[in-house]
Amino acid sequence: MEDTLDERRSRKAWMSVLAKAPEGRVAELLDASMARPEFDWLRAPEIGSTMVRARTGATGAPFNLGEMTITRCALVLSSGEVGHAYIKGRRKADAEAAALVDALMQSPLAESLRKSVLVPLEADLAAAKAARAGKAAATKVDFFTLVRGDD
Amino acid sequence: MYVAVKGGERAIENAHAWLAEERRGDSNIAELSVAQIREQMKLAVDRVMAEGSLYDPDLAALAIKQSRGDLIEAIFLIRAYRTTLPRFGTSKPIDTGAMACDRRISATFKDLPGGQVLGPTFDYTHRLLDFKLAADGEVPEAASRPPMSGEVPHVTEFLNREGLIEEAQPEDTPPPDLTREPLEMPANRALRLQALTRSDEGFTLGLAYSTQRGYARNHAFVGELRIGTVSVEMDIPELGFSVEIGEVTVTECETVNQFKGSKTEPPQFTRGYGLVFGQSERKAISMALVDRALRWEELGEDNVGAPAQDTEFVLYHADNIQATGFLEHIKLPHYVDFQSELELVRKLRREAGVSQMQEAAE
Structure with a gap:
């Protein structure tokens, strides 16, 4: 049971990394590391929306904030693994690449794909986040006291 | 016809x-x-x-x-x-407490965990036209410092610890959705927030400003304003678990308002809430002020008849697409309508003329 939970957790993590990758990046890394395997569509890439919810006062009752576009697809490799993608935006080619990696991550090729696709994607994301956070940190106000009017 | x-x-x-x-x-x-x-x-x-x-x-x-x-x-x-998009699902409520903040300021606490982070703001610019932008210019790289570690807690959490501010109790009632059901009164707060977040910025700003000028005054402080990215996570039914599908930028404003207390509530601070897609602090602050004004009934405040307290007035006039649709339709052909009006006026004039002539004759 614990294994299943762990598997689920790591699949959730890599699907999130694949979804957050910039346009074209998953395909680029996948194609650089291997020839794409044969697959059949279970659900060809389709564009739709999801309603984004938020909470009143950040922690209270949920309300509908607005929709966002998403693309989803599902495929099955000839070796039987099923890959899914649910990603932000209207990006059919990215959804296909993400679903392929999702399927391959359940195959014996998982370890090599982790190194060639997921690790670089995670590094990209971390670098982009750090660059923004660094610029934000540089705009943090350091207060200093000019005069204290006690006496 | x-x-x-x-x-x-x-x-x-x-x-x-x-x-x-x-x-x-x-x-x-x-x-x-x-x-x-x-x-x-x-x-x-x-x-x-x-x-x-x-x-x-x-x-x-x-x-x-x-x-x-x-x-x-x-x-x-x-x-x-x-309207052409099939809806694949609904996200879990986004967690703005875990936001990667580009900007985070508080007008109520100078020194707070996470600090005052100005971000890429127009504030403190001199509002002088910059003619350098009219020429092609390279932009110098903005300064960077080692990122701050740790989460940036919401300001209201500090006040909550002392019980000085009302709490937003966690609950999970599914909210109404005005894109699926017509907007009807009475509108609960979740429905009002959905309507306000997509409302016209100018209309919402005007209403918010009216509350500051004394129409339903509820003196507001910006407890906190934050802009940044949050992850959006949704349940994937075919997988049986939820996945982060990407990030969105949002602007959040929490106001802290004076409140004398009522029969049921002790004197404490109350809150208004604004949350908007993208970077739009004018809209987020406006939304929070109008949200707070519309809460007069649940907080047991007087209805002073101010426009910003009138839920029906606010929600039915805040949507610029509805407003534009109705406003601009009057420029489309109304030949037949107008023809009948023309006939009516001619008839009335004829009758008036006839009676005048009769009077003159008498």
């Missing part, structure tokens, strides 16, 4: 062709790309996403290009496109 008539096809076609030509402008000037609009007109893009109620920067940029920069027309295009 409607009467079908034909005609005008060629005039309409030619008008549309001319519109396309005017949209392009002088062809000696380089054409704007959608990517240029997305990157360099970002706040316009954000407004179109917020009021169009669809987060997709490329589509919003395209809509701005197509509408020649008329943002309400662009919002109309986005709303129309939105």
Whole structure:
């Protein structure tokens, strides 16, 4: 049971990394590391929306904030693994690449794909986040006291 | 009464062709790309996403290009496109406490965990036209410092610890959705917030300003304003678990308002809440002020008859697409309606004239 939970957790993590990758990046890394395997569509890439919810006062009752576009697809490799993608935006080619990696991550090729696709994607994301956070940190106000009017 | 008539096809076609030509402008000037609009007109893009109620920067940029920069027309295009999309699901409520903040300020506490982070703000600029932007100029790289570690807690959490501010109790009642059910009164707070987050920025700003000037005064402090990215996570039914599908930029404003207390509530601070897609702090602050004003009933305050306290007035007039639709339809042909009015006025004048003549004769 614990294994299943762990598997689920790591699949959730890599699907999130694949979804957050910039346009074209998953395909680029996948194609650089291997020839794409044969697959059949279970659900060809389709564009739709999801309603984004938020909470009143950040922690209270949920309300509908607005929709966002998403693309989803599902495929099955000839070796039987099923890959899914649910990603932000209207990006059919990215959804296909993400679903392929999702399927391959359940195959014996998982370890090599982790190194060639997921690790670089995670590094990209971390670098982009750090660059923004660094610029934000540089705009943090350091207060200093000019005069204290006690006496 | 409607009467079908034909005609005008060629005039309409030619008008549309001319519109396309005017949209392009002088062809000696380089054409704007959608990517240029997305990157360099970002706040316009954000407004179109917020009021169009669809987060997709490329589509919003395209809509701005197509509408020649008329943002309400662009919002109309986005709303129309939105209706063509199948809805695949609903996200879990986003966690703004875990936001990667570009900006985070508080007007109520100077020194707070996480600090005052100004971000890329217009505040403190001198509002003098910068003619350097008219020439091609390289932008110097902005300064960077080692990122701050740790989460940035919400300001209201500090006040909560002392019980000085009302709490937003966690609960999970599924909210009503005005894109699925017609907006009807009475509207609960979740429905009001959905309507306000997509409401016209100008209308919401005007109402918020009216509360500051004394129409339903509820002196508001900006407890906290934050802008940044949050992850969006949704349940994937075929997998049986939820996945983060991407990130969105949002602006959040929490106001802290004076409250004397009521029969049921002790004196404490109350809260108004604003949350908007994209970077739009004017809208987020306005939303929080109007949200707070609309809460008079649940907080046991007096209804002083101010516009910002009138839920029906606010919600039924805040949507710029509804308003534009009804306002602009009066320019479309009303020949038959007008013909009947014309007949009526002629008849009334005839009758008046006849009686005048009779009076004159008598």
